[in-house]
Amino acid sequence: MAPKRKPKLSVWKFASCDGCQLSLLDCEDELLTIAGAVEIAYFVEASRAMVKGPYDLTLVDGSITTAHDAAVIQRVRRASKYLVALGACANSGGIQALRNFTDVNDFIDAVYAKPQHIKTLKESTPIAAHVKVDFALNGCPINKHQLLAVLSAFLQGRPPMARSHSVCVDCKLQGNVCVMVMGAPCLGPVTHAGCGALCPTYHRGCYGCYGPKETPNPAALSAWFSQRLGMSEANLVRAFRAFYANAPAFRQESEAHDK
Amino acid sequence: MTASSLKVGARVTLAAGDFQHLLDALAGRGYRVMSPTLEDGRLIYGEIGKVTDLPIGWTAFQEGGTFRLEHRQDQAFFGFAVGQQSWKQFLLPPHQTLWQAQREGSGWGIIPQVQEIPQFAFLGVRSCELEAMAVQDRVFLQGAHVESTYRARRESAFIVALNCAHQDPGTCFCVSMGTGPRATAGFDLALTELLQGEEHGFVVEIGTDRGAEVIRQVPRRAATSGEVDAAARAVAAVAGNMGRRLDTTGIQELFYDNYEHPRWDEVAARCLNCGNCTLVCPTCFCHTLEDSMDLPGAVAERRRRLDSCFTVDFSYLHGGSIRTSPRSRYRQWLTHKLATWIDQFGCSGCVGCGRCITWCPVGIDITEEVRAIRETAAGPPKE
Known part of the structure; x- marks a missing residue:
């Protein structure tokens, strides 16, 4: 029997902090x-070796914020048998999706000395808004134990399971x-598990x-x-407008308080 | 007092100053004494060794979705109602590896799991909590399939019950459920704290021979009738001052006739379906099994963990979940807890401890929900 070929893994980064x-x-x-267990075929952050697709497993980090990236993700999808979107950016648009709530040109003008060189889309969007995602692993950043479980399950x-x-x-x-119940506002009751309840374990409310x-x-x-906890409307907007600001449930809630 | 008079049913008085001897006697018999204690300003059940580990001089203010520790005017050892945690965490661990298997050639070999059975003494077990253990006994110990971990831990546990006295009733409604506030069975020793009129101490009722043996090692004297009366009055005062009330008249029919009551929509609008009520409930027992494998695929593992019927996955059958709406999940939980549980196990699933009220992050109150349904209940379906 011929030895089993190792699955080819590729890892792609779009707009993100790289954390995932x-x-x-x-x-x-x-x-x-x-x-x-896998052939690490494309992972620019880790290796200069860049093996062409097709890939058996692709991990995608980051959101789509430019026309260039919108084109690249289509090619990545075509080259990938199974695509996993990693983290808040890839799955909701990330913190950079705060632009979706205002006019991105205002940011560009405020931040860049020569705004004419910046080409960006009006909104930061999740990978699933562009291509089919086979599995969404959430978190900002993702939990490495969950990532290992995803790899293990794939193999x-x-x-x-997440x-x-x-x-x-x-x-x-x-x-x-x-x-x-002890008095600190906590997003835990509306937030996806996976972090191991990190903040509440240290007596802090969950940040979502x-x-x-x-x-x-x-x-x-x-x-x-x-x-009951006396939170202002402005702070309610801030509570839901963070890492997953653009996720529909949180977006709708922050907009409800953004009058 | 002679040792021979320490029989089941006898009552002795233990001075507060001698309480350490009780802890020492339990520890000396190999028990890990688990008790209400404070950790980082939180009331938990944890291991203690000294009297000063008890939450002396503290009480708890409880309301729906609210719990605050406050100082008392006195030095009561147990001057609070129950906190979030319950004894179920010790009797059936929330996480447990059931078995592992290792790849051997073309097959698999099972790696046996060695279960360490800790020997616990539970100190300060309220009557509602004893009743909750009795409910879980029906679930885990009756019938053909006995839960072995639960049985081993349950059988070895020494129980020092505590009759509720001198406390803010908070969200308690044990009187409505017939489960308290006085412990009547299921304990080795039962304490009632004496604070007023008499010297600070405890009337101790001996529940078992094993309890009598422990008491023999502790300085004590026969309880006076004045002390016994004072203890009874303190417990009666709590019984007469419940924080909540739940009318259980015809409770099964009430639920079975009102599956489509508009209140289910109303409560679903407030419910976070976070699962907290089930996780803090001392009778909720549902678990799920999760399989995993290491990266090389050489070792597989099956773990059991506490689950909640408020998750979508809980009712996942082939092809999908059968309770996709929060409304259906809340209705399922409350209907099971208060009605179908009786059909299934011959007792209510609710012991009136109030945890699901206090520890609901948005203060949903099951006594209020039952009242609301009852007020505008539909009658039995017409033939």
Whole structure:
């Protein structure tokens, strides 16, 4: 029997801070195992070797903010059998999607000395707005253990598991006492699990870094923040307009308070 | 008092100043004493060794979605109602690896899991919590399939119950559910704290021979009738001052006749479907199984973890979830808790501890929901 060909992995970056693809390099203990299990064919951040597609597994980091990137993601998709979008940028547009709430030209004029050289799209959009995404791994940044689970599931031909329930489930399983009931506003009840309830474990409210959970109810949470915890409308806008500002559930909620 | 008079049902008095001897006696018998204690300003159940580890002089203000620790005027050891955590976290761990398997040639070999069974003494178990354990006993210990981890931990646990006294009733409604506030069974020892009129101490009721053996090692004297009366009065005061009330009359029919009540839509608009109510509930037992494999595909593992019926995946059957709307999930949970649980296990799934009210991040109150449905309930379906 011929030895099984190692699956070809490619990693692509669009508009992002790189944090999610760095999560792959952050798998220090497992990195050699990964390199043994897949052929790292295209990963500019890690290797100058650039092997052409097609790729068996493609990881995409970042959102689409330029016409160039909008064209590249089409080519990446065509070259990829299975495409996983990593993180807040790739799955919602990221923090740079704050431009979607205003006129991007105002930012360009304010930030760049020579704005005429900047070519950008009006909005920052998720990968799924351009091409089919086979699996969305959320987080800002993603959790490396979840990334390993996704890789492992792919190698074994199983569906990846990254539960989309609330942060509260993971928080309670760890035995944390609820920070919100103790008085701190927390986005945990509307936020996708995956971080291991990091902030509540350190007695801080959740910032929503993993985006909206399944069937979220941000309006009910906002009502409590406002009526019982005294949060201003301006702070409600800020609470929902962060890493996942452009995710529909959070976008709708921040717009409801942005009068 | 002679050792021979320390029989089941006997009551002795333990001075607050001698309480350390009780902890020492339990530790001396190999128990890890788990008790309400403060950690980083939070009331939890954790291991203690000294009396000063108890939340002495603290009470808790509780309302829907609100919990605040406050100082008391006195030095009560147990001057608060229950906190978020419940004993279920010790009896069935929220995470557990059930088995692992290792690839061996073309097949798999099972790697046995060695279960360490900790020997716990639970200190300060309220009556509602004893009843919650009795509910979980029906789930895990009855029938053909006994949950072995639960059984081993449950059987080895020593239980020091605590009759509720001198506390803000918060969101409690054990009187409505017939589950408290006095512990009547299921304990080795049951304490009632004495604060007023008498010296600070505890009336201790002996529940088992095992409990009597522990008490023999502790300085004590026979309880006076005045102390026994004071203890009974303190518990009666709590019973007469419940924070909530739930009318259980015809509760099954109430739910079965009102699946389409408009209140389900109203509560679904407020419900975050975050799952907190189920996770803090001392009787909710649902678990899920998760399989994983290491990267090389050489070792597989099956883990069990506590789950919640408020997640979409919980009702995932072939092809999809059958309870996709938060409304259907809230209705399922409350209907099970208060009605179909009775059909399934012969008892209510609710013990009136109030945790789901206090620890709902937006303060949804099941007693209020039941009241609202009852007020405008539909009758039985017409033939």
